[in-house]
Amino acid sequence: MSLTGLFLILFLIVHLTINFTVVFNDDGMLFGELVHMMESSPLIKVISYVLYLSILLHIIQAYLLYLQNRKAKGQKYKISTRANATFASKNMTLLGSLILIFLIIHLLDFFYGLKISHTLPEEALYDEVIHVYKKPGYVVLYTVSMIFLALHLSQGFQSAFQTLGLNHRKYTPIIKFLGLVYSIIIPLGFAIIPVYVYFFK
Amino acid sequence: MHMKLTLKIWRQEDKDSKGKFESYEVKINEHMSFLEMLDVLNQELIELKKDPVAFEHDCREGICGACGLVINGRPHGPLQGTTTCQLHMRHFKDGQTVWIEPYRAKAFPVIKDLVVDRSSFDRIVQAGGFISVGTGQAPDGNTIPIESDVVEKSMDAAACIGCGSCVAACPNGAAMLFTAAKVSHLGLLPQGKIEHHGRVATMVRQMDKEGFGNCSNIYACEAECPKEISVDTIAYLNRSYFGSTFMSDLSP
Ligand code: FES
Numbered sequence: 001m002s003l004t005g006l007f008l009i010l011f012l013i014v015h016l017t018i019n020f021t022v023v024f025n026d027d028g029m030l031f032g033e034l035v036h037m038m039e040s041s042p043l044i045k046v047i048s049y050v051l052y053l054s055i056l057l058h059i060i061q062a063y064l065l066y067l068q069n070r071k072a073k074g075q076k077y078k079i080s081t082r083a084n085a086t087f088a089s090k091n092m093t094l095l096g097s098l099i100l101i102f103l104i105i106h107l108l109d110f111f112y113g114l115k116i117s118h119t120l121p122e123e124a125l126y127d128e129v130i131h132v133y134k135k136p137g138y139v140v141l142y143t144v145s146m147i148f149l150a151l152h153l154s155q156g157f158q159s160a161f162q163t164l165g166l167n168h169r170k171y172t173p174i175i176k177f178l179g180l181v182y183s184i185i186i187p188l189g190f191a192i193i194p195v196y197v198y199f200f201k
Numbered sequence: 202m203h204m205k206l207t208l209k210i211w212r213q214e215d216k217d218s219k220g221k222f223e224s225y226e227v228k229i230n231e232h233m234s235f236l237e238m239l240d241v242l243n244q245e246l247i248e249l250k251k252d253p254v255a256f257e258h259d260c261r262e263g264i265c266g267a268c269g270l271v272i273n274g275r276p277h278g279p280l281q282g283t284t285t286c287q288l289h290m291r292h293f294k295d296g297q298t299v300w301i302e303p304y305r306a307k308a309f310p311v312i313k314d315l316v317v318d319r320s321s322f323d324r325i326v327q328a329g330g331f332i333s334v335g336t337g338q339a340p341d342g343n344t345i346p347i348e349s350d351v352v353e354k355s356m357d358a359a360a361c362i363g364c365g366s367c368v369a370a371c372p373n374g375a376a377m378l379f380t381a382a383k384v385s386h387l388g389l390l391p392q393g394k395i396e397h398h399g400r401v402a403t404m405v406r407q408m409d410k411e412g413f414g415n416c417s418n419i420y421a422c423e424a425e426c427p428k429e430i431s432v433d434t435i436a437y438l439n440r441s442y443f444g445s446t447f448m449s450d451l452s453p
Binding site (some may be wrong): 080084159164 | 209211212222271273274298301305306309310330335370371372373374375410412413414415416417418420421424425432433435437438439440441442443449
């Protein structure tokens with residue numbers, strides 16, 4: 001869970017860096033170049049398989065743990081306060097599931113045409129992105145999903161370090177702070193793209 | 202000052218019956234402890250020839266860990282770092298309704314009313330095995346030098362009284378804080394280091410076998426622990442577990 005989670009956290013940084021070039025005012029020049037670079041690099045190809053595997057493992061493990069934990073918790077309390085717990089920490093599986101639904105839609109939008117059915121050529125990706133983000137329904141879907149992602153990351157980031165036993169008097173507060181910053185900046189960055197395209201492109 | 206309280210108490214005949222909440226009124230003194238309040242109620246029930254409420258207690262001074270109850274949704278009640286027996290009624294308001302439930306976890310089945318079977322904890326400790334310390338006369342103090350920070354950490358973990366409130370507080374029914382406290386308490390000191398790797402592996406295995414859940418770092422346990430054991434111990438357990446998995450020659 002923690003290792004795949006951390007890998008996905010790294011992936012999101014790369015993903016956002018490339019995607020953010022969509023908002024640049026260069027008719028997708030830089031975006032196109034970066035996409036081409038990613039598509040033609042054998043290293044990226046290997047990493048992308050690691051990524052698919054990580055996503056799958058992360059999902060499978062999550063549901064297995066969820067089932068085990070639900071069994072272990074026993075009968076419900078009449079009154080339950082769960083001090084210290086946050087909405088995110090208590091609902092990681094729910095948030096993850098919502099993100100999974102988003103992920104499926106998101107993959108069908110771009111990934112499917114680009115990599116599987118080959119109906120979307122690499123050069124047309126930029127126009128397709130603009131086209132999709134001009135639909136208000138999608139803009140709402142993408143921004144709301146990023147809220148789920150933000151919540152999921154707010155718990156997941158430092159939780160991954162704790163699970164790996166990486167805990168330190170000095171560094172844990174820094175990790176927690178970085179996690180907070182990360183879980184705000186990354187989803188916010190992703191959410192800006194469709195909103196910007198919708199209003200200004 | 203005298204107080205009147207409405208108690209909603211979980212009553213359950215035995216392990217296999219269903220159980221439900223019953224409502225009681227008690228008149229008590231604000232200086233009583235929570236358990237003394239239950240004693241007053243039970244005295245009245247006995248005089249009425251009714252079945253008294255079964256609850257566990259022993260030392261009544263916060264050191265044995267027998268007395269865990271979930272009071273208004275919080276293991277050991279509303280006060281931070283306090284066991285049920287050390288909780289006094291002045292922390293409640295006159296006329297208040299108080300819900301009293303047993304710990305809920307699959308590995309802690311209810312035996313009767315508010316009493317749960319916590320022998321799963323005993324089995325985790327047993328699985329930990331022994332430490333290599335010679336019996337006989339007590340050794341001289343300070344013959345083994347130990348860094349003071351390390352002693353402090355170990356002693357903090359040793360404060361665990363095995364009450365089970367970490368499990369009761371955990372939305373996953375996990376026993377990580379308990380197991381981590383035991384592992385830290387022994388593993389940090391030189392006397393317990395010798396069998397550390399093996400101990401971590403067997404205790405974690407037993408914990409899973411008992412049907413406890415998995416830790417997802419919600420930290421509700423830390424908030425409810427009457428001895429305020431830190432989740433840092435859980436990180437230490439995780440670290441040790443990796444060590445015992447990858448770096449030890451012991452067969453699992
Ligand atoms: S009765 Fe011993 S800790 Fe409460």
